[in-house]
Amino acid sequence: MKNDEIVGLLKGNFGEAFRGSEELSGDLTVKVDLDRLHEVLQFLRSHPSLEFDYLPFMTAIDYSVYPKPKTKEMETKLKEAKAKEEKIKENEEKLKEAKEEEAEKLKEEIARLKEEVVKAKEESEKLKKEAEREERKKRFDIVYQLRSTKHPYDIRVKAEVGEEDIVESATDIWNSAGCDECEIYDMFGIKFKNHPDLRRILMPEDWVGHPYRKDYPLKGRKEDDEYLDTHLPEGQLKRPEHTRMP
Amino acid sequence: MNSVEETRRVEINMGPQHPSTHGVGRFILTLNGEIIEDVKPVCGYLHRGLEKLAENMTYQQFMPIVDRLDYVASMNNDLAYCLAVEKLLGMEVPERAEYIRVIVAELGRIASHLIWLGTMALDIGALTPFFYTFRDRETIYDMFEEICGARLMYNYVRIGGVAKDITPKFMEMLKHFLDTFPRLMKETDGLLTKNRIWMRRTKDVGVISYDDAINWGLSGPSLRGSGVNWDLRKNRPYGIYPSLEFDVPYFPEGDVYARYLVRLEEINQSVRILRQCVEKIPAGEYMNPESPFVRPMKKPKEGIALKDFVLQIRGVKMPVGEIYFGAENPKGELGFYIVSDGAGKPYRMKIRTPSFVHVFALPKIVKGGLVADIVSVISSLDFVFGEVDR
Amino acid sequence: MAMHVLTGVIKFIVAFAVLGIYALVMLWFERKALGFFQIRIGPKLVSSGLEGLLQPVADMLKSLWKEDIVPHRADKLVFWVAPVIGGMFPFAAALAMPFGPPIKIGGSYFYLSIVHVNVGILYILAALGLTSYSILSAGIAAGGNKYSLIGAQREVAQMVSYEVVMALALLNPILMARSLDLYEIVAAQSHHLWFVFYQPVAFVVFLICMFATAAIVPFDLPEAEQELVAGYNTEYSAMKMAMFPFGQFITVLVMSSLMVIFFLGGWTGPYWDGHPWILGFIWYWVKVLFFVFLFIWSWGTFPRYRYDQLMNMCWKILLPISVLNVLWTGFALIVHLPMI
Known part of the structure; x- marks a missing residue:
């Protein structure tokens, strides 16, 4: 199964x-x-x-x-992808007119841009999924x-x-x-x-x-020090000031 | 009549300072004469809030802290954590690194079992095996010192490989160890396994049935001591374990003696795995050069300083999602459940430790036994309080 | 009469010194032997020329100077008396123990024991039995420490189990020698083979009880360190704590000498027929020290029994065997079986 x-x-x-x-x-x-x-x-x-x-x-x-879903980031990514797609089109038009040496360079660039476009689209889709998730x-x-x-x-x-x-x-x-x-x-x-x-x-x-709730401070709270003070055995030294919690 | 019965109960605090609770464990025993009526484990004396710490550290920074979980098998802890992070990343590890990892993990397993064997013998009153096992453990620690410089907290296995390549001297030491160790092991074996007193103290003591062992969540040798043929290296294979030949020992009796035999046999199987690794280990990289956690040593020029800085402060960006990975550690299944929100630090990390479950299974096992039994059951479950309290 | 008192006093002082030195040397030897078993060196730094022979002296001085803690809730008097009993009664048992073969001076014998009574074995068993009171009172007096209490409880359970069996095992040689006098029992063995060959079962039973009496490793239940922290002496410190192992060492010596006298022919041995006194002396101490070593050997080898297992073994196995053995010995004596 x-x-x-x-x-x-x-x-x-x-x-x-x-x-x-x-x-x-x-x-x-x-x-x-x-x-x-x-x-x-x-x-x-x-x-x-x-x-x-x-x-x-x-x-x-x-x-x-x-973290809240990053809708802005998603939009910018999509814009980037669109801009790159336009550039690909420009390059392709240039390719028709260009000479042999230049043509190879342009081809390489197009391939690179295409990859980038795919990547950007993937990322934006991921973000889209997150954004669509129920709040x-x-x-x-x-x-x-x-x-x-x-x-x-x-x-x-x-x-x-x-x-x-x-x-x-x-x-x-x-x-x-x-x-x-x-x-x-x-x-x-x-x-x-x-x-x-x-x-x-x-x-x-x-x-x-x-303690594992996110609003519980990592270094502890003031109340914790007070708790420890009241629970110390008799005669034991209290903790010095500089080691106390913020 | 009832009131007379009541006055006979004695409550004893076993621990937090007690010779045989293996750390700062505390058990409140309710005794009727010497018969245990109730056990209440109290833990938290070593609570450091590791899971909270993990949320505030990058994945790389958390590595040394993983060592402090089960402090007698640090190599295995490192390996489990790295495998979990690699599962989240979907990262590949070079083959040589895989072999090195198996070598150190199995050596760590032997070292951990040796400590267990010595302390268990000590708990049951046999003084001498303790020294024999610690002698052998010492040679393993010497080998670890040779490859990473540390003797207890190694931080050797890293995300994407291992920290350093193993040295030729280490291989020599390993071969020598594999030649001599089985013979040395027989000394301890001869002192205990067929000893009538040892058998009387361990047989039919602390019996766990097949179904209970699974239902109580026991893992590792304690589970196999109850006849469950279960080993994460076989049933949920990871690393190169599928390509290695080894057996999973399991005994159906479910008592302390069965768990003892399982661990003894596991030592032999680890030796067998190590022999295969020595033969098969290939040449090559010991660290995945593509790993984002590695400082780019080979690429020159500009990027280095910036990448290093980002690595230190923000951590490597991880994919969003959550994974759980459990590895077969000497004491049982050590698992890491990581929830990632895409940042360089885990959003939440839950550490599943075998000892935590074992401690809370203890009351059900020892009820009705004698005080002397709880000691042998504790040592047969083999827990470490660094893991229990985390 | 004055002569008797004087020799008695001299004997007492000499025996006291010998036993004191013996205890210290044994402490050193025990640690060295255990070190040998356990692939370590043992005491070395104090008097390094003598392989750390003076280590026990240093230990003793240390425990003299340590703070003597008496728990607040302890029963002070009993807390004080317990270690005194623990050190004194094994010593009292050693009063009747022979330190060597009797020396023949003129027509009479000079006995190498402080008191020579013709019911010596009864006296020794009684004194050793009373030693248990030290552990019992130590456990009860320790101010409600439950580990001490359980230790004391175990000691009682252990004592009632092995005392009966031990006495029954010793009854066989006594029946065969027809005497309760330790010297007579040895003399009875000088005419024919040692009693161990006639009474192998009693020998084994006594061997087991020997370990139980001295509370050494397979049976060190009252102070089982891993279970009861230190059992009855958890709350003790300084010299008071040192009295318990001191008494234990003397018990080991007394039990070994009983073993040798009752089953292994005391000072008799090859090439000894009553005359070369020194050879008898050597034979005797070689055998006794072998058994003392056996105690240490078992300490380094065996795990510990559980206390219900000891009771089971004593009451269900050893006791019936011993009773049957006594009956058989009596029967054999009555019908004059040829081997006796």
Whole structure:
């Protein structure tokens, strides 16, 4: 079964909940609605010809600062391509009148320009695709990388998640989702229901904030220093001023 | 009656400073006598926020930090990361570089397994194998020092190839190592494999069934110890592994002893792979000259300074999209999930580490065992806390 | 009478010095031997001319000067008493241990042990049994440290398992020699073959119990470093901590000498028929030191048993075997089987 067929299968079974697919270097990504995410996962796990029984990882992505589609750039690229096409025409007209020595030079130039035109068109098309993509309404994407140990398939399932949304836990399908969901809860603040033991695992339990969100500063915040001060053991030296967070 | 039962429970903090948690791991054990009723892993003592760091660094700058994930198998970490970035770029690697990569990766695998073997023997109370394995590991580190100057954090495998060509002296050392190592390995093997005490301590301890191993997301030797014939080098082949002959050892018992045998056999298979590489390694380039990450040494004149500058500050522009690549590391599947927005820095990078999954599978495995069992199970799952906390 | 007291005091001082020096030399030898097994050098820098022989002295001085930490919540008295018991009772056991064959002066014998009692083995076993109280009290007194507590718990489990079996194993030579006196038991073996040839099963059983008594590697459960950090002596520091290994070394010596006396004919040996005293002395110490070396050898070779496995082995395998063996020995003695 090829990637297209898997996509077709999902499209047929979930209809509108299926939001599209992408492929890069053989990696298949499908997007689904959050409401039917759990159903999709269960379908992928239990379908006899797919059997995605292994969950390498799951994670979340914060799309809040993802670059906006570059419509201006696209337009300039298209203009460039048009200008070059015109130049090709000019050159071709010159070619008819030119002598032998000049003709070869012109031919080379035309070939070069043609290549450039193709490139520019490709790039503008890429940008066009991005621009046509639906504008995001929700902040996060939740990502499940699935794998089948019986068949040679890998697939990535994504769903958009807002800050207030509660995702249904996948621990009943793959037990290994438990620790990853804890990590997502810890680092992004996305909550899960039906999770047996949802807690912060990497940060302290009373930590405020979610470090992997894009609005969390890389060097930490002032509150973090205050937190550390209150949690230092008795008698331990406080951190000197110059090492404090900005 | 119930209240009497309750008072007998003892809670023990195993770690963060404990001889056998292999790093700064902490496990809260609830004991009934010496029988473990519950284990709660607490991690984060080594949390450095590598994934956040990656978002603020160019792909090239992140290389040395990858070394710090599983700090006893840095070569393999480098290789996995480079393969992931190359998959995103769609870049080819020269054949010689591929062979060099396999050589260093397999040597790294042997070194990692040797450390595991020594520490596992130490955890079960056998003092001496530790020194034998560290002697052999030392020769491997000497070889790594010969090719890249570093002994622990190599940063040797680069995007598009490797940093330097291997030297003739290295090849000599490698050949000598391949001649002597299997014999030296027998010393440790003889001390442990058929030892009755060793077998009693490891057999039927920490049993994981076939389905559980897959469902819990175990990978690498721990998965194969449960009878799953699964190796990313075979099942999702990468590099030149398909052209090399090697077997994937797997044992259906699923206990500590099976995982021990799997790793011992893997050492032998790595030696086998290395022998083939020594024979087959071709001459040629060790780095893809087309790689945008390479400073253009051969082209003279103007572009150099500017390109170098751009490389340093902005990074190489990458295609838009997202890929996941998992490589078979000594401890299991180390994977990199990279989301690129086209800039020189990854938009998001998720590092899938085997140890993280293994730590959270531990409570299910050791429940009902004795305190002495948790030690052998921990060492048989072989996790490193640099990977767990990232 | 005064003469007896005087010789007793002199013997005591000499034995104390000998055992003290023995413990230090053993510490050095143990580290050197382990170093040899483990392809490393061992202590070298202190007194480099003597291969680091003075290293234990330096260690002792260091532990004398180290800070002596008593946990805040510890039971102070018991915390103090535990290492004293640990150092004292193996020493007390060594009081009855022969240091060599008796010297014949005129018509009477001069015994090379501090006290010569005709129930010596009972006394030694009692003193060694009491040593466990040091570990037990160390574990309980350590101010609620759970590792110490589990270490103590394991020691108790270990002790009740091996003590019975050990006594039963020693019963066979005692029955054959018809005496509880260590010297008599050796004398009984000088007439015919050593008891190891008549009692191979008891020999093996005692060999196992020997390691369990001294808590050395296959059975070092109470202080299993990788599981319990340091077991009962987790909370101890400085000289108090040093008392436990010191007691352990003396236990090793006493157990080795018991082994030699009960099964390997003590100071008897080829070319020794009671007269060349010095040859008997050499035979005796060669055998004893071989067993002391055996302890170190096992330390460098074996992994550790789990404590339920030790109990299983002792109660389910060794105990029935030992009981049957005692019954067989009694039967053989009654019907006067020719080999005895």
